[in-house]
Amino acid sequence: MKLPVLPSILLVISTAHAFQYSELVQYVDSHQEEYVEALREWVAIESDSSNVLKRPDLHRMMETTAQKLRQMGGTVELVDIGEQEELPVNVKFVIEGMEETGSNGLDTMIMTQKDTFFSDVDYIIISDCGWLSRQPALTYGTRGNCYFLAEVEGPKQDLHSGAYGGTVIEPMTDLIGILDTLISPNGKILIPGIREAVAPLSDEEWKMYQDIQFDIDNYKKKIGVSQLMYSNKVDLLAHMWRYPTVSIHGIEGAFSDPGTKTVIPSKVTAKFSIRQVPNMDPAMVKRQVSDYLHSVFAKRKSPNKLKVTMVIGAKPWLADPQHPLYEAGKTAVKRVFGMDPDLIREGATIPIARMFQDVTGKGIIMLPIGAFDDGPHSQNEKMSQYNYIEGTKLFITFLHEVAQINKTTV
Structure with missing residues (x-):
């Protein structure tokens, strides 16, 4: 259209x-x-x-x-x-x-x-x-943003898990497996080269963050969580503003309606983004992410096909x-x-x-x-x-x- x-x-x-x-x-x-x-x-x-x-x-x-x-x-x-x-x-x-x-x-x-x-x-x-x-x-x-689609395609059509579960290598399993390698539980980005490109935090910038009015307890209350990734103000603001982050936003093709359905999707597409900060270049990030995910996927020895696409490449300011x-x-x-x-x-x-x-x-x-x-x-x-x-x-x-x-x- x-x-x-x-x-x-x-x-x-x-x-x-x-x-x-x-x-x-x-x-x-x-x-x-x-x-x-x-x-x-x-x-x-x-x-x-x-x-x-x-x-x-x-x-x-x-x-x-x-x-x-x-x-x-x-x-x-x-x-x-x-x-x-x-x-x-x-x-x-x-x-x-x-x-x-x-x-x-x-x-x-x-x-x-x-x-x-x-x-x-x-x-x-x-x-x-x-x-x-x-x-x-x-x-x-402001941070920039590189938005990615990671598509894994397998069978020619969706399958019933009762009839085919255990016999096919499922695209969803492959996709979840590679997504799990993007970031560690403590927030560390695992893609080689991403963190190394970030400009270091200067003493002057650290002092600016220290002087900013920001209440961590109110912040937690506002968003409804009991624990954050970092416990002190400077670290929290720095990772909110001037360090890159990986966020996984959703999976297209997966069953997400209310109720139960035992389908094996034939093709699933993950949507995730990496916020960009000074000294990072979206073109370089695109290559780093694609090379990394393909290398991780290759180790799975899956017959399914992986396609990685960057659909937004906005620079920081x-x-x-x-x-x-x-x-x-x-x-x-x-x-x-x-x-x-x-x-x-x-x-x-x-x-x-x-x-x-x-x-x-x-x-x-x-x-x-x-x-x-x-x-x-x-x-x-x-x-x-x-x-x-x-x-x-x-x-x-x-x-x-x-x-x-x-x-x-x-």
Whole structure:
């Protein structure tokens, strides 16, 4: 089935008003219900790009977004936004709806627009992340992600275990056997070359982690476990943010419905990923994983066939938390929340950050407003009204601080 192309939106909003923090904050506070109602209307549109049946909703979300931005005075076009009046602060938006499926084609679009849409862009702001605790935060790094499919194929069709169990070498048994060699019970990645590529933890980074507000007991309570892989804060944060991890996500082709069924699947496909960190290269990881699994599989002397495919190869991203963009962020957080932000990294993958960095060479900051307990991608994902409203004030203040960067550096 050929799916329709979902366009990205390139938009410019220009403003030249004097910065009046108190009046703007008062406006946000007095219009909270309108903000919440707008958010309610938007999240009601099920724009999940990982579900092909929801593609019409993705188009509806794009149309809704374009309409809203036009009401705000913005110019919305698919590609060419034309020349903009030179004012103290210009804000351009890139809005894209396919993040859950890897944002295929986004890098090509960015490359195409490098010398047009992005030609006069000084800084790039991303807000696709959240706080670590109740302390406001600025994010300066994300892990990448290599997502793999490991397929084992045997008989020409599914078989009944009563008739054939004990006579055939089952693909599921082979698959479980090789998956068990990816990682040890204590979290050590067993694939040769993976851990050796990781940049060492510096003393400065260790101190940054030590100073971050993070309660291990609350973290365990939030996710409902009695024990974690590591017992101290620095080790836990380091393995959450700046060390690679292997996660096994599921097995396609296996019986998973309620009840009992005694089938022997003829073909099963495991889905697993390895989070990437600085100094790791997805192309190298692809080769390491494929060579390793094939070598392990060969030792089983199975007549079944193994096929290993990497379907996502997203690189990690790392910024300098002392960059003027982050200094602007620190000032804005201090003004809105009355406290300094935690400087954190993100264990998840946000491919757009590395794409922007590689293609445009511009300064990038991640300015999160998501709450630490929002539960992204879980059954009860939410958005905190406090973070939503105060985050609106944060962006107001941050854009003002960004406008001061060139004035103070000229």
